[in-house]
Amino acid sequence: VLEKGMPDRSVVTTCAYCGVGCSFKAEMKGDEVVRMVPWKDGKANRGHSCVKGRFAWGYTTHKERILNPMVREKITDPWREVSGDEAFRHIAGEFRRIQYQYGKGAVGGITSSRCTNEETYLVQKLVRQGFGNNNVDTCARVCHSPTGYGLGQTYGTSAGTQDFDSVEHTDVAMVIGANPVSAHPVFASRLKKRLRKGARLIVLDPRRTEMVKAPHMEADYHLPLKPGTNVAVVTALAHVVVTEGLFDEAFIRERCDWDEFQDYVSFVSDPRHSPEEVEKLCGVPADDIRGAARLYATGGNGAIYYGLGVTEHSQGSTTVIAIANLAMLTGNIGRPGVGVNPLRGQNNVQGSCDMGSFPHELPGYRHISGDATREIYESLWGVKLDNEPGLRIPNMLDAAVEGTFMGLYIQGEDILQSDPDTKHVSAGLAAMECVVVHDLFLNETANYAHVFLPGSTFLEKDGTFTNAERRINRVRKVMEPKCEYADWETTQKLAQAIGLDWNYQHPSEIMDEIARTTPTFANVSYELLDKMGSVQWPCNDKAPEGTPIMHIGGFVRGKGKFIRTEYVATDEKSGPRFPLLLTTGRILSQYNVGAQTRRTANVVWHDEDRLEIHPHDAENRGIRDGDWVRLASRAGETTLRALITDRVATGVVYTTFHHPDTQANVITTDYSDWATNCPEYKVTAVQVSPSNGP
Ligand code: SF4
Numbered sequence: 001v002l003e004k005g006m007p008d009r010s011v012v013t014t015c016a017y018c019g020v021g022c023s024f025k026a027e028m029k030g031d032e033v034v035r036m037v038p039w040k041d042g043k044a045n046r047g048h049s050c051v052k053g054r055f056a057w058g059y060t061t062h063k064e065r066i067l068n069p070m071v072r073e074k075i076t077d078p079w080r081e082v083s084g085d086e087a088f089r090h091i092a093g094e095f096r097r098i099q100y101q102y103g104k105g106a107v108g109g110i111t112s113s114r115c116t117n118e119e120t121y122l123v124q125k126l127v128r129q130g131f132g133n134n135n136v137d138t139c140a141r142v143c144h145s146p147t148g149y150g151l152g153q154t155y156g157t158s159a160g161t162q163d164f165d166s167v168e169h170t171d172v173a174m175v176i177g178a179n180p181v182s183a184h185p186v187f188a189s190r191l192k193k194r195l196r197k198g199a200r201l202i203v204l205d206p207r208r209t210e211m212v213k214a215p216h217m218e219a220d221y222h223l224p225l226k227p228g229t230n231v232a233v234v235t236a237l238a239h240v241v242v243t244e245g246l247f248d249e250a251f252i253r254e255r256c257d258w259d260e261f262q263d264y265v266s267f268v269s270d271p272r273h274s275p276e277e278v279e280k281l282c283g284v285p286a287d288d289i290r291g292a293a294r295l296y297a298t299g300g301n302g303a304i305y306y307g308l309g310v311t312e313h314s315q316g317s318t319t320v321i322a323i324a325n326l327a328m329l330t331g332n333i334g335r336p337g338v339g340v341n342p343l344r345g346q347n348n349v350q351g352s353c354d355m356g357s358f359p360h361e362l363p364g365y366r367h368i369s370g371d372a373t374r375e376i377y378e379s380l381w382g383v384k385l386d387n388e389p390g391l392r393i394p395n396m397l398d399a400a401v402e403g404t405f406m407g408l409y410i411q412g413e414d415i416l417q418s419d420p421d422t423k424h425v426s427a428g429l430a431a432m433e434c435v436v437v438h439d440l441f442l443n444e445t446a447n448y449a450h451v452f453l454p455g456s457t458f459l460e461k462d463g464t465f466t467n468a469e470r471r472i473n474r475v476r477k478v479m480e481p482k483c484e485y486a487d488w489e490t491t492q493k494l495a496q497a498i499g500l501d502w503n504y505q506h507p508s509e510i511m512d513e514i515a516r517t518t519p520t521f522a523n524v525s526y527e528l529l530d531k532m533g534s535v536q537w538p539c540n541d542k543a544p545e546g547t548p549i550m551h552i553g554g555f556v557r558g559k560g561k562f563i564r565t566e567y568v569a570t571d572e573k574s575g576p577r578f579p580l581l582l583t584t585g586r587i588l589s590q591y592n593v594g595a596q597t598r599r600t601a602n603v604v605w606h607d608e609d610r611l612e613i614h615p616h617d618a619e620n621r622g623i624r625d626g627d628w629v630r631l632a633s634r635a636g637e638t639t640l641r642a643l644i645t646d647r648v649a650t651g652v653v654y655t656t657f658h659h660p661d662t663q664a665n666v667i668t669t670d671y672s673d674w675a676t677n678c679p680e681y682k683v684t685a686v687q688v689s690p691s692n693g694p
Contacts, residue, residue, distance in 0.1 A: 066441060
């Protein structure tokens, strides 16, 4: 402030990093941000913020930002700056040619969890109305798609059950595969505050995270399970609850399907799910599994919070189902202080899923095969919609390699850096004839692009983000776009170029269309958001001011559904050549692949990713702290520096993935969740050896 002078105005908007969705007052002097001040009336953050949000504007004016559209014929050609009109005409021509030559299904789009609800809605509309297929997917594919599947199957809705305020009533918190201290810091502060008031804590994580032990706080149970054994451990917790008679029979009789429950009891009571048997698989002492199960079942209001350590596995969906079973079993659903709460990684991953960014679902999680749902959009958009699901991202890449998928519009997503099996991603992109990257920077994926469309930052546009508690927050334009168009306008221009008669004057009109066509958003409008600050969906005639807690009195699907959760070991096995298991995570000051945080002040707190390795494993390999090491898997290898620590157990190594040089996904495999194709980022068999550096 001293350097830039006093602000002359301020605009309330929403942080564009994590799924907490903190509200900020952007204080401005002219067209420059002076500082970001956490907004005390923000319902998700109540005046708090983390270091990422406080410095969230530096990348807006970064010198590497690309502000003009660019085109090239071949990916080996130099880029040529063109006008917006020429770029849109070029894409429209290329996509038309590709569809004529290869068929209607040869093109598609990817929406971004970084963009607004309105922008993701437009991309799926462009694909369905304009391209005439359902080849639309989202970056949620690689993070929380198992949440959508697992909670949809068991409870009937693909979202977390509680608001953040609910934690004030929690007696026992169970944190599974998440490190909110790093990834969701403002929520972590609220949880820690509750723990300091006496709530108990259970942590399931291969690593001793900052959640396990911190000043004035220590978990009652830390279950440091071997990566890949989530299903076995959560099912063992349920085994204890059932065999020791700790389940809530009254809740189950009233709220769940009793026949399915009895089938589940016969499954989960089997001795193969006992803590003693599961200890042999996961390495966690049976007594700790028993103690944790008893505490969760009998300690009062039990709330489960989980993250990507649950979903990014070959059994990600099964683990989500196992968690949902456990909460139903103990009656921990449908009131304050309990619930199943996915901690969404990105600012709008909930929203991008809500908006129909999946190849099988229209907005509001309604399957594309439903005639009545399709008819709503067919009459509004004036086209016949395809009733068959389209291609997911990995299928698009497969089809590209096979020569049947040739054109892709990617909004705000760097799939080369963030998706698994980098070699396969680059092969797929290289095989395509028209790749359109719509982004702020020339990211890694742009190396394979034929057209670059400049993106706008969250400060340069209006819209909404939906956070991890289903809260729809307003994003308000703080400054004029540095490039010609805000992102929603760019997608609209592209739609117009391919002949669609879109004519939205403001994102509020897009939200009005969403509300008209999506029952869970029926009452949402910018007017209501301005009046209330934010609302949580479902927001309709039954809940005119939104729904903080879901499944009160009954599940959305009717009766809660217990489903068997058989543990199946991942095909990714450690062995003599690759004896260690690699898992990954984040640090507080960086965000995902770092495209924004590496271009802000945050970079001074973290300038490289390190490989955490246990002292015994390091000593066996002659590795000292800070040494360069070679990290190799069956898929590939990379080089980074070692950090020797007993935060990881022997046999496990860990790294973050914020810097492109680390190339963590060069070594991840192509195994994925059986139900959703979410990649198995959290288990890779590796070898670590000394290296001279990159
Ligand atoms: Fe809040 Fe997350 Fe932004 Fe931090 S990164 S300020 S916790 S929304």
